[in-house]
Amino acid sequence: MSGLHLKGISKSFGGTRAVEPTDLTFAEGELTALLGPSGCGKTTLLRMIAGLEAPSTGSILLSGRNITELPAHKRKFGMVFQSFALFPHLTVRDNVAYSLAISGTPRGDAARKADELLDLVQLGGFGDRRIGELSGGQRQRVAIARALAQEPDVFLLDEPMSALDAKLREEMQVELRLLQQRLGITTIVVTHDQREAMTMADSIVVMSNGRVEQMGSPQDIYHRPENAFVADFIGKANFFDGIVRSDGIDVGGAMLTAPAEYLKGSPVRVAIRPERACLDTEPGPNRVAANVTFVRDLGPVREYHLKTDLGPVIVEYALGEGELALKAGDTCEVRLPPDALHVFPADPPAMAAE
Numbered sequence: 001m002s003g004l005h006l007k008g009i010s011k012s013f014g015g016t017r018a019v020e021p022t023d024l025t026f027a028e029g030e031l032t033a034l035l036g037p038s039g040c041g042k043t044t045l046l047r048m049i050a051g052l053e054a055p056s057t058g059s060i061l062l063s064g065r066n067i068t069e070l071p072a073h074k075r076k077f078g079m080v081f082q083s084f085a086l087f088p089h090l091t092v093r094d095n096v097a098y099s100l101a102i103s104g105t106p107r108g109d110a111a112r113k114a115d116e117l118l119d120l121v122q123l124g125g126f127g128d129r130r131i132g133e134l135s136g137g138q139r140q141r142v143a144i145a146r147a148l149a150q151e152p153d154v155f156l157l158d159e160p161m162s163a164l165d166a167k168l169r170e171e172m173q174v175e176l177r178l179l180q181q182r183l184g185i186t187t188i189v190v191t192h193d194q195r196e197a198m199t200m201a202d203s204i205v206v207m208s209n210g211r212v213e214q215m216g217s218p219q220d221i222y223h224r225p226e227n228a229f230v231a232d233f234i235g236k237a238n239f240f241d242g243i244v245r246s247d248g249i250d251v252g253g254a255m256l257t258a259p260a261e262y263l264k265g266s267p268v269r270v271a272i273r274p275e276r277a278c279l280d281t282e283p284g285p286n287r288v289a290a291n292v293t294f295v296r297d298l299g300p301v302r303e304y305h306l307k308t309d310l311g312p313v314i315v316e317y318a319l320g321e322g323e324l325a326l327k328a329g330d331t332c333e334v335r336l337p338p339d340a341l342h343v344f345p346a347d348p349p350a351m352a353a354e
């Protein structure tokens with residue numbers, strides 16, 4: 001059994017349950033992103049995997065070996081945290097060589113290995129600089145090189161890009177992903193940024209309130225969300241609350257044809273991505289009269305905000321995908337193709353009331 005397995009792992013702090021009992025498998029050599037809003041338990045889960053937090057229940061298996069009780073320093077896991085925590089008084093090379101030196105590697109060998117790792121993260125030639133003489137992105141690469149120095153079995157990163165500006169963050173996401181693929185190292189990245197998760201990950205674990213809502217490939221998570229939380233958190237979605245009837249879903253008196261397999265009378269939430277809703281003249285089910293309330297150009301896409309009997313609807317077209325002359329104040333029809341609709345059970349009343 002290769003890879004990393006969590007079995008019934010949970011964590012409570014006093015009366016607060018930070019992570020509900022969770023089973024997860026992190027496939028060997030893959031990059032998995034733990035994604036979710038602030039406070040959903042991502043960091044706590046990562047810290048349990050790292051051995052920095054003792055689980056309240058459950059076990060952690062690495063290639064079949066139970067490592068739940070193994071202290072962090074014996075896990076051979078590389079870690080990079082939000083604040084890179086580099087040693088400012090040491091050179092770049094000595095920062096990377098530090099863990100090798102304290103584990104007894106002769107100084108010359110440690111320095112050579114550090115230089116190889118600096119080459120790997122494209123910092124060859126920076127070994128003699130002080131940390132204070134580096135940019136944010138360069139510091140982040142030093143932190144990655146340092147974490148890789150011990151040839152870790154598993155690489156753990158907690159919001160590793162959060163200190164970087166948006167453009168550099170995107171570049172580093174691609175670089176980190178290419179490096180991880182080249183090394184084939186099992187990697188887990190905590191992030192609250194869905195673009196970051198989608199850029200880098202083989203698999204995304206979407207969490208909320210200490211629970212795993214869905215685990216799947218970026219494509220799965222985006223195109224086949226399993227519940228309304230995932231549909232809402234990943235990408236944009238239009239939502240309509242309705243009741244299942246024999247001839248469709250009743251949304252405030254308007255009937256929608258949708259692939260619903262729910263009992264008649266059940267309350268449901270219907271979701272559609274803005275790019276799957278259409279402002280065309282094609283015949284078909286789910287054509288609804290609309291008033292255009294607002295149009296905005298976002299560069300590569302244009303958004304049409306509509307008022308309909310179903311509620312507000314946003315439709316998105318990629319630039320050049322069809323030049324629509326619609327403007328605020330116009331009337332039109334919006335078409336919601338049934339195969340583009342996701343139907344979920346309605347939120348429990350407690351959540352709906354929030």
Ligand code: ATP
Pocket residue numbers: 013016017018036037038039040041042043044045192
């Ligand atoms: P963020 O993105 O803001 O870092 P997160 O998803 O990583 O959030 P965690 O840091 O894992 O969330 O926290 C999950 C929950 O556990 C939160 O309600 C938090 O307040 C609580 N928590 C975390 N660490 C402790 C602690 N040491 N003592 C008490 N409560 C804690």
